[in-house]
Amino acid sequence: MKRALAWGAPAAVLLLAAVLRLWNLGNPHSLVFDETFYVKDAWSLWNNGYESTWGDDPDKKFNAGITDGFTTDPSYVVHPQLGKWLIGAGMALFGADNSFGWRCGVAIAGILIVLLVMLIAQKLFRSTLLTVVAGGLMAIDGHAITLSRVSLLDNFVTLFTLAGFGLVLLDREQNLPRLMAWMRRRRAQLGDDAVGPTWGPTLWNRPYLILAGVAFGLACGVKWSGMYFLAAFALYVVVMDGLDRRRVGLPFWFSAAVLKQAPATFLLMVPIAVVTYISSWAGWILTSGGYYRDLVTAESGLRWSGPLSWVPDWAQSLWAYHVSAYQFHVGLVTPHSYQANPLTWLIMWRPTSMFYEGVNKGDAGCTFDSCASAITAIANPLIWWGGTAALAYLAYRLVRYREWKVGFILMGIVAGYVPWLMYLNRTVFQFYGIVYEPYMILAITFVVGLILATKDEYKRSTGIAILTVFGILTVLLSIFFYPLWSGMQIPYWYWHLHMWMPSWI
Structure with missing residues (x-):
């Protein structure tokens, strides 16, 4: 039963994630928000090998099923091609006139993100319960659901950077034992108490670092923001190499990490990432x-x-x-009604509305005085605000206890969120935060694990009661908000019930 639960519970979470992302995915059957760019670019790329311009009034024609309106004239685009190839693959499989086809790629990426979150949680916490908690929160959060139901590029960036994150974790599991084995051999040669003046070994056999470089290169091949993850985790690897060397007793651990192992780490990760990125431009080349x-x-x-x-x-x-x-x-400073300053992302001040259609009674099947259909990237408030609180606690805990798991999770936030603080005056959107949401989820899971592991019976029972209430309310809120994540037609008054702050309208 234990083995069945260890496989069955995560499988059930994955199935739930798939249902929430794939159900009625083709609704609405029209290009919404920035689909007007990426879907048409994807289809012209799939046919011409490069993004092309379209004729007059292309969106209206495309929505009507006229999908061959692209020309052979090149279109100026500012993102690499990989994400659009992945969107185009769904269109080639299901038809360019099928809205399910042009969204299924991002939906599959969203499902795989939930899977990766669970795999990483299992590695970090070694607990089926915490694995299910992490996957479940990612599965039912509205920000993640919405970004899996609209054909944008950000889900692909999240998928590849999360894969790189997981691969760095696998490398970390191998690194310390290898250094310890080297030290045992060294002491066997020189005596139990002798190490000698040495930098220690240069570790080249690190296949997970090479694969992490590939993953981060793929992320860059979707959007350049993947480069921040490559830089952040290459630096993280160097720092942790130095700390591991100190832990095993190497005398020149700092200089060894910086002058000996760091160049090797660079050669393992960066060239393959560059080659992978350039390969993403294959159609253009x-x-x-x-x-x-x-x-x-x-x-x-x-x-x-x-x-x-x-x-x-x-x-x-x-x-x-x-x-x-x-x-x-x-230089992108074009005002947009849903732009959001990065300083406000963690409090979810201005979620992005990607689709809204209001109709009166009798129109489009509306049976109320007025109806609304919306796709809005509002996260589940308890998950998002709870994640923000958990991150603040992890930052405190890192300073006080210097736990590597805490630092590792926070590096995902450093790579996914902090760089945007350099662009406070640029036109940016709240939904860019999907790239660091998995690490918010892992932060919540870490805190849940601390509560469950406390030995004080009163604190533990109180914590479990609080977590139970949190879990129930979180599920109820996801049910409450799901119509606004999936474009369902609802009474206007019900839509308005979800506008908790004026900035959400």
């Missing part, structure tokens, strides 16, 4: 029609000279494209 594809030619006068003159023309053109896209990203 292998065709000739993409935007800026032939910018640098012998006739253009833009070829590099000197030591870099050997670089192929396509690579020089790709670099020029990246410079242009970077300038677009950092």
Whole structure:
């Protein structure tokens, strides 16, 4: 029974996640929010190998099933191609005129995110109960559900960065035992109490770091924000290598980590990430029609000279494209009614409304005085605000106890949230926070584990009572908010009941 529960309970959570993301996924049968960019780009990319422009009034025609309106003229896009290839794969499988087809890719990514959260929780906490808690919270949260039901790129970034996070965790499990084994061999050679002046070994056999580099490279191939995860966790690996060396008794642990192991870590992670990222531009590289594809030619006068003159023309053109896209990203200050300052993301001040349709009685099947259909990326308030509180506690706990699990979880927040604080004046949205939501969930799970593990019987029983109430209310809130996450038609008054703050409207 124990073995059946260990497999059956997480499987049930995964099934629930799949139902909440796939049920009625094709509703509404129209491009919503930024689907107008990514879905049409995905389909032209799938057909031409590069993103193309569309004719007049393309959204209306596309919604009507006329999906061949793309031209061969290149379109200027500012995100790499991988996420759009994944969206296009669903369209190729189910039909470009099928709204389920253009959303199923992100839905599958959302289901896999729940699976990864559970696998990582099992590795971190070694508890089936905590694994189910982590997966269950991710499965029923509205922010995660909404981002799995609208064809945007952010779910793919979350999936690949979370995979990289898990792979770094697997590497961490192997690193310390290898250093300890090396120290045993060293002491066997020099005597039990002797180590000698040494930096210790350079650990090259770290396949999980190589795979983490691939995962972070794939994330960059969807959106450049994946680069922050590569940088953050490469630095994390170097720091933990140094601490592990100190733990096993190496005398020059700091200089060894920085001067000996860090270059090896760089070579294991970064080159493969770069190659993976460049490969994500394969459609643009292998065709000739993409935007800026032939910018640098012998006739253009833009070829590099000197030591870099050997670089192929396509690579020089790709670099020029990246410079242009970077300038677009950092200079994007176009006002939007649902933009949200990153300082407000953790309190969920301005969730993103991605679709809203209001009708009167008798229209579109409305049987009330007025009806509303909405897709709004409002997280389950108890999960999101509880996660924010848990993160604050973990920050305190890291300072006081210096626990590696706490630091590891917080590094996900450092990589996924902190970089956005550099762009307070840029046009950004609350839903970008999906990339760090798994680490909020893991923070909550960590706190739950502490409560369940306390040896004080009174504190434990009180904590379990609080957790039970929290769990019940969380499930009820997800049921209450689900219509606003899935585009269901509801009475207008019921929609308005969900607008807890003026900034949510």
